[in-house]
Amino acid sequence: MPGVYISYPFCAQKCTYCNFASGVFPKDLEPVYQWRLLQEIEETKWQWTPETVYLGGGTPSLWLLKDLKAVLNSIPGGPWREATMEASPGTLSAERVDGWLEMGINRVSLGVQSFVEKEIRRTGRKHTAKIVAADVALLKQQGIDDINVDLIAGLAEQTRESWEQSLDGALALNVPHLSVYILEVDEESRLGKEVLLNGKRFGAPDVPSDDLQAEFYERAVERLAVAGILRYEISNFALPSHESIHNLKYWRLEPYVGFGADAHSFDGKWRWQNVEDVKEYALGTAVSPKRELADPANEKYWVGLRLSEGVVAGSRFGKQISQLVGDGLLEWQGERVRLTPRGVLLSNEVFQEFLNE
Numbered sequence: 001m002p003g004v005y006i007s008y009p010f011c012a013q014k015c016t017y018c019n020f021a022s023g024v025f026p027k028d029l030e031p032v033y034q035w036r037l038l039q040e041i042e043e044t045k046w047q048w049t050p051e052t053v054y055l056g057g058g059t060p061s062l063w064l065l066k067d068l069k070a071v072l073n074s075i076p077g078g079p080w081r082e083a084t085m086e087a088s089p090g091t092l093s094a095e096r097v098d099g100w101l102e103m104g105i106n107r108v109s110l111g112v113q114s115f116v117e118k119e120i121r122r123t124g125r126k127h128t129a130k131i132v133a134a135d136v137a138l139l140k141q142q143g144i145d146d147i148n149v150d151l152i153a154g155l156a157e158q159t160r161e162s163w164e165q166s167l168d169g170a171l172a173l174n175v176p177h178l179s180v181y182i183l184e185v186d187e188e189s190r191l192g193k194e195v196l197l198n199g200k201r202f203g204a205p206d207v208p209s210d211d212l213q214a215e216f217y218e219r220a221v222e223r224l225a226v227a228g229i230l231r232y233e234i235s236n237f238a239l240p241s242h243e244s245i246h247n248l249k250y251w252r253l254e255p256y257v258g259f260g261a262d263a264h265s266f267d268g269k270w271r272w273q274n275v276e277d278v279k280e281y282a283l284g285t286a287v288s289p290k291r292e293l294a295d296p297a298n299e300k301y302w303v304g305l306r307l308s309e310g311v312v313a314g315s316r317f318g319k320q321i322s323q324l325v326g327d328g329l330l331e332w333q334g335e336r337v338r339l340t341p342r343g344v345l346l347s348n349e350v351f352q353e354f355l356n357e
């Protein structure tokens with residue numbers, strides 16, 4: 001059953017680590033974007049009814065309720081089995097959450113990243129651990145228990161002690177889903193660029209080493225497992241039956257359609273991606289996205305292997321799989337092959353083996 005992704009790329013601030021096509025844009029761009037988004041959805045010839053909706057970006061929790069309602073009303077199939085709102089801590093109110101519930105939103109993903117104030121400030125975010133606790137209490141009180149909390153291992157000034165503090169903070173919330181990302185260092189974020197240039201801004205000199213980040217990640221796997229929150233994808237952990245139904249579609253190569261700037265789509269055969277530039281998208285000046293023929297038999301290795309369940313191995317890549325099993329990076333479980341704990345830490349190197357052929 002397919003899913004729908006909708007991008008709302010507007011944010012109150014641009015976080016230093018963020019490498020998404022999102023940010024702070026002129027206020028008058030938003031109505032134009034809204035109009036173009038509705039037009040894109042209305043032009044869609046639906047060949048199926050969506051099972052899930054995911055509102056990402058960006059900070060869709062800032063979306064005006066009337067505008068969000070117009071967008072969700074144009075998506076068939078509601079109420080959906082799962083409809084997720086990505087939210088920044090501090091943007092929730094009882095009125096907003098009630099509005100979301102009325103529109104069919106039944107899951108909220110909070111971009112917390114850290115529970116330690118000086119680390120949060122370094123990212124450019126403004127919340128505190130207290131605000132996060134209040135947001136989670138509000139969601140539960142209004143009737144949304146399906147909550148995810150995002151954490152990042154590798155923020156500037158993070159130490160073993162402060163990482164334990166963030167894990168304590170996340171576990172104390174009693175939420176059924178956690179995402180733990182290792183900091184991505186690339187040219188697309190201000191912090192990433194600064195680290196690559198050995199610069200001093202955004203706390204770049206205080207970013208923990210790769211080894212320490214890997215240690216933080218493994219500590220998270222261990223502590224979450226003790227709480228029964230198990231890893232089901234490299235960065236995603238859930239109590240049994242609380243995995244994200246929408247996100248599983250990406251890794252299981254099921255179809256999804258994305259709307260808005262930079263949104264990706266896959267119809268089971270073709271992949272395409274909307275223009276990344278928010279202004280170009282809103283003004284409709286971009287050329288139509290180019291469709292590329294997908295190759296699920298290959299893609300399953302560098303997409304599906306992200307899952308703890310692994311993938312059913314096909315006839316291709318026998319040599320690479322044997323080699324990776326020999327190196328202790330992959331292991332067999334019946335007819336499925338999956339990453340070992342060491343393979344998870346070196347997953348990019350593993351995926352490279354399947355991309356190079």
Ligand code: SF4
Binds near residue numbers: 011022111
């Ligand atoms: S991390 Fe989230 S809130 Fe921060 S700039 Fe990126 S999309 Fe916006």
